[in-house]
Amino acid sequence: MTTTATATKQFMTSDQLLEDWQGHRNLTRRVIESFPEKELFEFSVGGMRPFAKLATELISIAGPALKGIVEGNMEAYSEEAFNPKTKEEILNKWDEETEVINQYFGQITEERFQETFNLFGQYEFPVYQNILYFIDNEIHHRGQGYVYLRALNIEPPFFWERF
Amino acid sequence: MTTTATATKQFMTSDQLLEDWQGHRNLTRRVIESFPEKELFEFSVGGMRPFAKLATELISIAGPALKGIVEGNMEAYSEEAFNPKTKEEILNKWDEETEVINQYFGQITEERFQETFNLFGQYEFPVYQNILYFIDNEIHHRGQGYVYLRALNIEPPFFWERF
Numbered sequence: 001m002t003t004t005a006t007a008t009k010q011f012m013t014s015d016q017l018l019e020d021w022q023g024h025r026n027l028t029r030r031v032i033e034s035f036p037e038k039e040l041f042e043f044s045v046g047g048m049r050p051f052a053k054l055a056t057e058l059i060s061i062a063g064p065a066l067k068g069i070v071e072g073n074m075e076a077y078s079e080e081a082f083n084p085k086t087k088e089e090i091l092n093k094w095d096e097e098t099e100v101i102n103q104y105f106g107q108i109t110e111e112r113f114q115e116t117f118n119l120f121g122q123y124e125f126p127v128y129q130n131i132l133y134f135i136d137n138e139i140h141h142r143g144q145g146y147v148y149l150r151a152l153n154i155e156p157p158f159f160w161e162r163f
Numbered sequence: 164m165t166t167t168a169t170a171t172k173q174f175m176t177s178d179q180l181l182e183d184w185q186g187h188r189n190l191t192r193r194v195i196e197s198f199p200e201k202e203l204f205e206f207s208v209g210g211m212r213p214f215a216k217l218a219t220e221l222i223s224i225a226g227p228a229l230k231g232i233v234e235g236n237m238e239a240y241s242e243e244a245f246n247p248k249t250k251e252e253i254l255n256k257w258d259e260e261t262e263v264i265n266q267y268f269g270q271i272t273e274e275r276f277q278e279t280f281n282l283f284g285q286y287e288f289p290v291y292q293n294i295l296y297f298i299d300n301e302i303h304h305r306g307q308g309y310v311y312l313r314a315l316n317i318e319p320p321f322f323w324e325r326f
Contacts, residue, residue, distance in 0.1 A: 008176055009176055009177040009178070009272070009273040009276075010173045010175075010176060010177070010273050010276070011174070011175050011176060011177040011179070011180040011276055011291060012173075012174050012175065012180075012276065012291045012295075013171055013172055013173060013174060014172040014173070014174040015172070016174070016291065017174040017175075020292070020295055024299070045208055045310050045313065045314050046310060046312075046313030046314035046315075046316075047313060048310065048313055109172070110172040110173050113172075113173070113174055113175065128174060128175045128179065129179075129183070132175075132183055133323075136187070136302050137322070139299050139302040139303055139306065140302050140303075140305070140306040140309070140322060141306065142303070142306070143302065143303040143304065143305070143306025143307045143309075144306045144307065144309060144310050146303070146307060147208050147209060147211065147307050147310040147311075148310075149209075150208065150209030150210060150211055151208050151209035152209075153209075159300070159303060160296075
């Protein structure tokens with residue numbers, strides 16, 4: 001890392017990041033919807049987790065993590081609080097978390113994005129890196145969901161349709 | 164989009180974005196390496212493209228797109244210029260593109276990231292959105308590569324190891 005002017009060029013604003021993230025979340029929601037009820041909970045490839053489990057992981061990270069960042073709470077990560085049995089439960093929780101994300105993300109200051117935080121008492125990185133990780137992890141698992149859908153002979157939603 | 168102060172909060176600098184991207188590219192390189200030679204070019208799930216084809220797509224986007232952005236060239240996207248027959252060819256080209264990305268990315272100004280550009284004469288979006296799309300597309304396809312590896316009973320690299 002240099003100390004020249006280039007080091008401080010802004011790539012994007014926090015509003016732009018949030019809009020991009022919620023666009024990704026809309027697409028992931030459509031992927032959840034694309035699965036038949038049974039396959040959402042049971043189907044997978046190569047011994048991996050079914051997409052309902054992957055979606056539960058995503059739901060257990062984003063909102064709770066942002067809340068932890070804003071409140072300075074380093075409580076451990078847990079998927080046990082949410083144990084859905086139906087697609088509708090997952091989609092309803094997904095939509096609730098959309099609001100949680102908007103609420104807490106907006107409270108993070110520009111300075112805070114650059115500060116290190118020990119997320120879930122385990123992941124000690126600058127806040128912006130933790131947030132990028134949530135989004136990357138979602139794209140990663142959603143890409144896996146695309147393979148499940150293709151293996152089920154179901155056409156996935158277009159990758160570029162976000163809103 | 165509002166005009167309040169929150170709209171101009173910086174999420175991350177361009178150096179941080181580039182470091183994150185090259186970290187992703189290191190991981191994708193390890194995924195390419197993880198495939199046996201034959202399976203890299205032939206194996207897939209659900210009628211999708213083999214990972215060599217997905218890697219070729221990624222190689223055909225990032226460097227050429229940044230070059231197009233910097234030079235204002237809207238020439239159409241093409242995968243035809245690169246038609247690898249071996250894993251080594253793909254890895255060598257991957258490493259060449261690492262330098263191309265560093266070279267051109269560094270020439271994009273803060274103002275330019277916010278300007279609209281008609282990438283490949285087809286994708287008219289702000290430059291920062293185009294760049295996010297390249298990275299997201301890479302994570303998306305790499306996640307698919309993870310499923311291929313699992314289906315081949317090969318342990319993929321850790322998602323969080325980037326350097």
